[in-house]
Amino acid sequence: MTAAAAVSLRGIAKRYGSTIALDGLDLDLRPGEVMGIAGPNGAGKSTLVRILAGEEPADSGQILLNGTPWAPMQDWARVAVVHQEPQLFPNLTVAENMLVGREGSFAARPRLDAANLGLMRTMGIADVAHVMLGDCTLAIQQRTEIARAVARNASVFLFDEPNSALTSAESDELFREMHALARAGHIVALVTHRLGDFVAHCQRVAVVRDGRVRRILEGAELTEDGIARQLVTVEKAATPGGRSRQLAEQGPIAFQVQDWTDRNGAFAQVSLTGRPGEVVALMGVEGSGAREMLRSLAGLERCTGQIQIGALQGNRALRGAAAYVPAARQHSLYSNLSVGENLLVRLGVPQIAGRGLALKRRQMQVLIADAIARFLVKVRAPSQPVRSLSGGNQQKVAIAQALLCAPDLLLLEEPTRGVDIHSKAEIYGLLRAYAAKGHAVVIFCTELLEVYEAADTVRVASGGRLSSPLAVAAYDQVEQLASDVIRLEQDHRAGTAA
Amino acid sequence: MTFDNPPPTSGSAQGRSGFSQAGQATFDVALRIGGLFAAIILVAVITVIIKPNAFNLDVGITVLRAMSSVAIMSLGLLLVIVVGEIDLSFGAVYGLCANVLAVLWIVNGVSVYVALPIAIATGALVGLFNGALVTWFKIPSFIVTLGSYNLLYGVSLWITNTSTFNPVYPPAGVTIPQAELDLFTGLTASYGTRPISLEVAWMIGIAVLVWLLLHRSLFGFRLTAVGGNPVAARLARLPVTRYKILAFVLCGVLAGIAGILDFSFIQTVQPNSGLSATFPVFAAVIIGGASLSGGKGTVIGTIGGALLLAELQQGLALLSPGPHVQQLFLGAVTIGAVALDLTLSKIRNRRAS
Numbered sequence: 001m002t003a004a005a006a007v008s009l010r011g012i013a014k015r016y017g018s019t020i021a022l023d024g025l026d027l028d029l030r031p032g033e034v035m036g037i038a039g040p041n042g043a044g045k046s047t048l049v050r051i052l053a054g055e056e057p058a059d060s061g062q063i064l065l066n067g068t069p070w071a072p073m074q075d076w077a078r079v080a081v082v083h084q085e086p087q088l089f090p091n092l093t094v095a096e097n098m099l100v101g102r103e104g105s106f107a108a109r110p111r112l113d114a115a116n117l118g119l120m121r122t123m124g125i126a127d128v129a130h131v132m133l134g135d136c137t138l139a140i141q142q143r144t145e146i147a148r149a150v151a152r153n154a155s156v157f158l159f160d161e162p163n164s165a166l167t168s169a170e171s172d173e174l175f176r177e178m179h180a181l182a183r184a185g186h187i188v189a190l191v192t193h194r195l196g197d198f199v200a201h202c203q204r205v206a207v208v209r210d211g212r213v214r215r216i217l218e219g220a221e222l223t224e225d226g227i228a229r230q231l232v233t234v235e236k237a238a239t240p241g242g243r244s245r246q247l248a249e250q251g252p253i254a255f256q257v258q259d260w261t262d263r264n265g266a267f268a269q270v271s272l273t274g275r276p277g278e279v280v281a282l283m284g285v286e287g288s289g290a291r292e293m294l295r296s297l298a299g300l301e302r303c304t305g306q307i308q309i310g311a312l313q314g315n316r317a318l319r320g321a322a323a324y325v326p327a328a329r330q331h332s333l334y335s336n337l338s339v340g341e342n343l344l345v346r347l348g349v350p351q352i353a354g355r356g357l358a359l360k361r362r363q364m365q366v367l368i369a370d371a372i373a374r375f376l377v378k379v380r381a382p383s384q385p386v387r388s389l390s391g392g393n394q395q396k397v398a399i400a401q402a403l404l405c406a407p408d409l410l411l412l413e414e415p416t417r418g419v420d421i422h423s424k425a426e427i428y429g430l431l432r433a434y435a436a437k438g439h440a441v442v443i444f445c446t447e448l449l450e451v452y453e454a455a456d457t458v459r460v461a462s463g464g465r466l467s468s469p470l471a472v473a474a475y476d477q478v479e480q481l482a483s484d485v486i487r488l489e490q491d492h493r494a495g496t497a498a
Numbered sequence: 499m500t501f502d503n504p505p506p507t508s509g510s511a512q513g514r515s516g517f518s519q520a521g522q523a524t525f526d527v528a529l530r531i532g533g534l535f536a537a538i539i540l541v542a543v544i545t546v547i548i549k550p551n552a553f554n555l556d557v558g559i560t561v562l563r564a565m566s567s568v569a570i571m572s573l574g575l576l577l578v579i580v581v582g583e584i585d586l587s588f589g590a591v592y593g594l595c596a597n598v599l600a601v602l603w604i605v606n607g608v609s610v611y612v613a614l615p616i617a618i619a620t621g622a623l624v625g626l627f628n629g630a631l632v633t634w635f636k637i638p639s640f641i642v643t644l645g646s647y648n649l650l651y652g653v654s655l656w657i658t659n660t661s662t663f664n665p666v667y668p669p670a671g672v673t674i675p676q677a678e679l680d681l682f683t684g685l686t687a688s689y690g691t692r693p694i695s696l697e698v699a700w701m702i703g704i705a706v707l708v709w710l711l712l713h714r715s716l717f718g719f720r721l722t723a724v725g726g727n728p729v730a731a732r733l734a735r736l737p738v739t740r741y742k743i744l745a746f747v748l749c750g751v752l753a754g755i756a757g758i759l760d761f762s763f764i765q766t767v768q769p770n771s772g773l774s775a776t777f778p779v780f781a782a783v784i785i786g787g788a789s790l791s792g793g794k795g796t797v798i799g800t801i802g803g804a805l806l807l808a809e810l811q812q813g814l815a816l817l818s819p820g821p822h823v824q825q826l827f828l829g830a831v832t833i834g835a836v837a838l839d840l841t842l843s844k845i846r847n848r849r850a851s
Contacts, residue, residue, distance in 0.1 A: 300733070319735070326733055336726035336793035345723050346734045353716035361714075401734065 006030050007052070007070070007156060007187055012061035013211075014047050019391065019420065021047040023211030024061065029156070034182050035189045036198040036205035038227055040447045042418055044211040045191050049160050052189075053081045079156040080149030084164050086141040088148075090134030094125055097133050097144050098151060116151060123147040123177075139170035146177060156187045163197070164286035175201050193285050193446060195224040195486065196493070207231060224490065228482040232448050252276060253308075254440035255317075255409045257297070260305035266292035267464035270305075274409070274440035279431060280469075281451040282444045283485060284461030291413065293461060294444040298324030298411050310408040323407035325399055327414040327444075332398040333386050339397060340368040340382030346401050367404075375400040376426050392423025399427065403434055410434060412443045416450060428454045448485060452478045460485055462492035526846070527796060530787045530839070534802040538809060545813035552816050559694050563763075565808035566701040567592075567756040568775060569801055572782040573708045574752030576800045577745040579783055580712065582725035582792025583632060583639040585746065587624065588753035588779065590650035592772030595621045595754030596761040597654045600663035603678075610678040614758065621754025622747050624650060629743030647776075654769040662768040686763040697759050704752065709797040721745060726793030781828060782807050785835040806831070 007029040014022040022044045029035050039045045051058050054072030063070050072079055081087075088097050095112045098120065103110040112120075112129065120126040123143050128136055133144060142162060149157065159178065163171040178201065182188045190202060198205045204218040207230040215230050253273055260270040267289035274280050284290030296303045299318035307314060309321035323346070326332050334342055344352050344364055352364050368382045377396050379389065386397060395416065402410060415431065416424045431454055435441045445451050451458045452472060458481075460467040467488045475481040546553045571588050578585040599617035602608040608616075624646060631642045665674050665682060686697040712718035724731040724741050731738050753772075761767045786803030788795030807828065814824045 298733075324733060326730075330727070330730075331733055332730050334723050334726040334730060334793070337723060341719070341723075345719075346736070348716060348720075352719075357716040358710075359714055359716060359719060 006066060008064040008067075009048075009052075010062045010064065012048070012051060012058045012063070014044075014051065014056075014059050017390075019418075020211055022051070022058070025208070025212050027206055027213050029187045029189055031155075031185045031187050032182055033188070033203040034178055034201055035187075036202035037189055037191045037208060038195070038198060038205055038231060039208035040231055040449065041414070043208045045208055046160070048208070049081060049158050049191060052156065052158060053079045077152050078154055079158065080146065080154040081158045081160060082142055082145050082149075082162050084161045086138070086145045088133055088141060088145060090132065092133060093130050094133055094136065094140070094144050095120070095129040098148055102152065119147055119151055123150075137170070138165055139167075139173065142166075142174060143177065146181075150181075154186075157181050157189070159188070159190045159192075161192055161286070162190075163192070163194070195227045196490070198222070198227060199224055209233075224486050225483050228448070228486045229479040232452070232478045232482045254278070254438075255297075255309040255321075256307070258306045260293075260296065260303055260307065262289070262292055262296060262464075263302040263304065264292075265464070266301065267296075267461070267466075270464075270466050272442075272459065272466065274442060276438040276440060277435050278457065279435050279441045279443065279455045281455035281458040281472075282442065282461060282466075283446070283448070283451060283458055284489075285446075288461040289464040290461035291444050293466070294411055294413055294442060295324070297409065297442060298322055300324070312408075321408040322411055323402035323405045323409075324411040325402045325413065325415065327417055329391070329394050329398055329418075332401060333394060335385070335387050337386060338383045339372075339377065339379050339386050339389065340364070342386045342397050343368055343371045343377075343382075343400050343404065346405050351404075371400050371404060375403070375430060390420070390423075392419045392426075395419050395423065395427060396430070399430060403430070408439055410439060410441045412441070414446060415443050415454070424450075425453075448482050449478060451485075452481055458485065460488045460492075462489050465492065467492065527787070527799075529842075531796065531799050531802060533838075534786065534799060534806065534835075538802060538806050541806065541809050541813060545809075545816065549816055552813070555692055557812060557816070559692060559698075561805070561808045561812045562698045562701075563695045564812065565804045566695075566697040567760045568779055568782055568808065569701050569804035570704055570756040570759070571753050571775060571779045572786070572800045572804050573704060573797065574749035575779055575783050576786070576788055576795050576797065577708070577712065577721065578639075578749045579788045579790060580725045580792065580795045581721050581742050581745040582728060583742060583745065584790070585628065585639065585643045585749050586776060587628060587643040587646040587650060588749055589772045589774070589776035590647045590654070591621050591624050591750050591753040592757035592760075592775060593767070593770065594624070594650045594654050594757075596757040596767040596771055597658050597663075597769060599758055599761065600665075600767050601657050603682075604663050604665055604668050604672060604674065607672070610682055617758055618751060618754045621750040621752075621757075623750070625747035625750025626743065628750070629746035632746070633739040633742050647773075651770070651773060658769050660769055662766055664766045666765055682762055683765070686759055695763060697763055700755070700759055704755070705797055705801055708752075712795075712797055717741070717744070722793055724792075728792075778807055778828065779804075781832045784832055787835075787839065803835075 009025060009027045012022050012025045025044065025048065037045055037048065050056050052063075052072055054074070054076035057073055063072065089100060092100065096110070098116050099110040099112070117126060120129060123146065125140055125143050125147060128140055133141055136144075146157070157178075163174055166174060175197070178188055178190065190197070192198070199222055202222070204216055205222055205227060206213045207215045207217065207227065209231070214233075217226055217230065252275065254276045256273045258271050260272070261268045270293060272280070272293070282290040282294055292301055295301050297307075297318075299315070299322070307317055309317040312321050334345060337345065344367060349357070352367065353359050371377070372379055372382065375396050377389070377400065378393050386394065389397065399412065399415065410431075412431070416427055419427065431441050431443070443454060445455075452475070455472050457469040457471055459469050470481070470484060472481065571592065575585055575588060595617045598620045599613050602613040602616060603610050628639070628642050628646055631637050632639045665679055668674050686695050686700075688695045712721065720731075720736055721741055724736060724738050728738060757772055760771070782803035783795065783800050784790070784803070785806060786796065786799030786801070788800065810827050810831070811824055814827065
C-alpha cells in the first residue's frame with residue numbers, strides 16, 4: 001500500500017450552466033480519520049465527490065496531495081467511491097469482479113491468485129467468490145467494491161450514502177470496514193443524510209452549503225442537533241409559509257388514511273389526515289418509509305387499510321382524486337414534446353379533446369397561455385422544447401401538469417430538488433395558493449428548510465412509523481424546528497431499539 | 499407533433515424576442531421533411547438526366563402504385579414505433595390475412611362479404627396477441643414479434659397447404675361467383691386514360707386517417723407522450739397498456755389491408771407473400787424521421803420515405819444496372835438518413851448550449 005497522504009482542496013469551483021454547484025470550496029482531508037461531509041440537497045456534496053473521484057474536472061481551484069498539485073482525472077486509480085448502488089458487473093462472479101480491469105495478460109481468462117484471495121478473505125467475501133455478484137446482497141457488493149479499490153492500492157475512499165439501503169447489522173459491518181481503512185492510514189470521507197452516523201463514526205464533519213464549507217464541527221460541537229442546526233442556518237432569515245394562518249383543529253377532512261400498511265413492509269399502520277388548505281410535510285431519511293408513504297397515496301405501492309380522499313374511498317380515491325409529481329423531472333417531463341404539450345399532457349376529454357377524440361386545438365392554446373401565466377413559467381414560446389427550460393421552470397411545468405388536473409389531493413416528492421432559490425419561493429407560493437383553494441397538499445421533503453417554508457404541519461417518519469404532527473407555525477426559528485425533528489427521530493430510534 | 503400559430507404569450511417574460519427558439523420544434527420537423535422531399539426530387543431529376551425517356555407520367559403512376567402497400571404498412575408500423583415499441587411481424591400479417599381470405603373464399607366457398615372482414619379481423623387479432631404479450635407479460639416487443647413473424651408464416655403455410663391461389667383461376671371444381679370476383683378485383687381497379695389503380699386512393703385515404711389520428715386526436719397526442727416517456731406516462735396515470743395494445747392492433751389491421759389490396763391487384767397470393775416487405779417498410783419509417791426510441795415520427799415523413807424507396811427502386815430498374823444496386827441504395831439511404839439526423843441534432847444542441 002502506498003504511503004498515506006493528506007488531500008487539500010483549495011478554492012474549488014464548478015458550475016453547470018447557470019447553476020453554481022461549488023463556489024470556492026476549501027477542505028482538508030487527513031489520513032487516519034473518517035471525515036463527514038454534510039449538507040442539504042444541492043449544496044454541492046455530489047459534485048465534490050465527483051471531482052475528487054476524477055469523474056469530472058473542476059472549473060477552477062487546486063487539489064493538493066501532500067502539498068503538490070494533483071489531478072484526480074489522471075490519477076483516478078488512487079480514489080475509490082463506494083455508492084449506495086455499487087458500480088460493478090452483476091453478470092460476473094465476485095472473484096471476476098475483483099479482477100476486471102486488472103487481468104494482466106489478455107491471452108487467458110484471468111485466474112484468482114493468492115494475493116487477491118487473501119484480500120478477499122480479510123474482506124469476508126472469499127466464501128462467495130464464485131457467486132454471481134448480482135445474486136449477492138448489497139453489503140457483499142459494496143465490500144467487493146472496497147476490495148477492488150484496496151487491491152489497486154487506492155488511498156482515498158469516498159463513501160456516498162453507502163448504508164441507506166443496508167440493514168443495521170450490515171451497516172455496522174460497513175462502518176467497521178470504514179474505520180479499518182482509516183486506521184490503515186487511508187483518507188476516508190463519508191457523505192450521508194443520517195446525522196446519527198456522523199456523530200457515531202466521524203472525527204470531524206464539514207457542513208457544506210451553497211457550494212462552500214460553512215463550518216467544521218468536531219469534539220463537543222459534534223452532535224446531531226448541532227449538525228441539524230448548521231444545515232438550516234441561512235444568511236437571510238427563512239420565512240415560514242404556514243405562519244400567518246391558524247388551522248382549525250376541528251372541521252372537515254380533505255383526506256384520511258387509517259391502518260395504512262405497505263405490502264412490501266416499508267411502513268405499517270400509518271394514520272394520516274389532512275384538512276382543506278393544509279400542506280402536510282412528510283420527512284425521513286431513506287428507509288424510514290416516508291417516501292413510500294407519499295407514493296402509496298398516489299397508488300404506486302400496494303397497501304392495505306382504509307383511504308378516503310374527498311368523497312371517494314379505496315381504489316377509486318387513489319385513481320381519481322390524487323395527482324402525484326415525482327421527484328425526478330425525467331419521470332414527469334416528455335422531452336419529445338414542447339412546453340405547451342407538456343403542460344396539457346395529463347388532460348383528456350373534455351378539457352383538450354371533444355367528440356371523436358379530436359383535439360380542441362384552439363382551446364389548447366388558450367389553456368397553455370393561461371397555465372404559463374398562472375404557474376409563472378418563463379418561456380419564450382409554448383412551442384419551445386421543454387428541455388430548453390431552466391431546472392426551476394421545468395419543475396414548474398411538472399407541477400403544473402398535476403395542478404391542471406385539479407386533484408383533491410396533490411402529492412409532491414421533493415418538490416424543489418435541483419431548483420434555484422428564486423423558483424423555490426415561487427413553487428412554494430403555487431402550492432400554498434392551491435391549498436388555499438380548499439385542497440390538501442402532501443409533500444415528501446428531505447430538507448428542513450423546505451418544510452419550514454412550505455408546510456403547515458410536519459410528520460417525521462422513522463422505521464415505517466409516523467410521529468405525531470408538529471405545527472410549523474409554532475416555531476419562530478427554523479433551528480428550533482430542526483432540533484425537535486432530530487429529537488423525534490432519536491426518540492424513535494431509542495424506542496425501537498428498546 | 500407541434501402546434502402551429504403560437505398565441506401571443508402574455509405570461510412569458512421575454513415576449514416575442516426569442517422567435518428563433520419559438521418555432522424551433524416546428525422548424526426542425528419542417529426541415530427534416532423538406533430535406534426528404536428535396537431528395538425525392540433530386541433522385542427524379544438525376545434519373546431523368548441519365549434516362550430522358552423516364553420523364554413519363556406512366557412511370558410516376560407505377561411508382562405510386564408500387565409504394566402503396568409499403569406505405570400502408572409503414573403507417574401501421576409508424577404508430578407502433580411512435581409508442582416506443584417494435585413490430586417485426588407485419589410482413590407475415592400481410593401474407594396471413596391475404597391467405598385467410600383466399601382459403602375461406604376460394605377453397606371453402608365462404609362469401610367474399612364475410613371472408614373480407616374475417617381476414618381483416620385476423621390482422622387485428624394478431625395485433626392484440628402481440629400487444630398483450632408486450633404489455634401484460636412484459637416480453638420485449640422485438641422478441642414477441644420476431645416470434646409471431648415465424649408463427650404466422652407457419653400458420654400461412656399450414657392453412658394454404660403451401661399452395662398458391664388465384665381467384666380468376668380457382669382450383670378444379672370451384673366456381674367463384676362473378677359478382678364477388680368483380681367486387682374483389684374492383685378494390686384496386688384502374689381508372690382513367692392513363693390507368694391508375696384505386697390502391698393509390700386507398701393509400702391516400704388511409705394516410706389522411708392516420709394523420710388525423712396521430713396529429714389531430716387525443717389518441718395521437720397521448721401515443722406520442724407514452725412513446726416519449728413511458729415512466730412519466732405511467733406515473734401520470736395515462737392508459738399506457740391500452741394505447742400500446744391499440745397501436746399493435748392498428749398495425750396488424752393496416753398490414754392486413756395492405757395484403758388484401760395487393761392480393762386484389764396482383765390476383766395471386768402465396769404463403770410467403772409479404773415477408774420480404776419487412777425491411778423496406780422499416781426503412782421507409784426510419785427514413786421518414788421516426789425515432790426507434792419512440793415519441794417521434796410523422797405521417798408525411800413516412801409517406802415520403804416510402805415514396806423515396808419506391809422511386810429509387812423504379813429509377814434503378816429503368817437504369818438497369820443490376821439488382822445489387824437497389825440493395826446497396828436501400829442500405830446506404832437508411833443509414834445515411836439517420837446519420838444525417840443525428841449530426842444535425844448534435845449541431846443544434848451545441849448551438850443551443
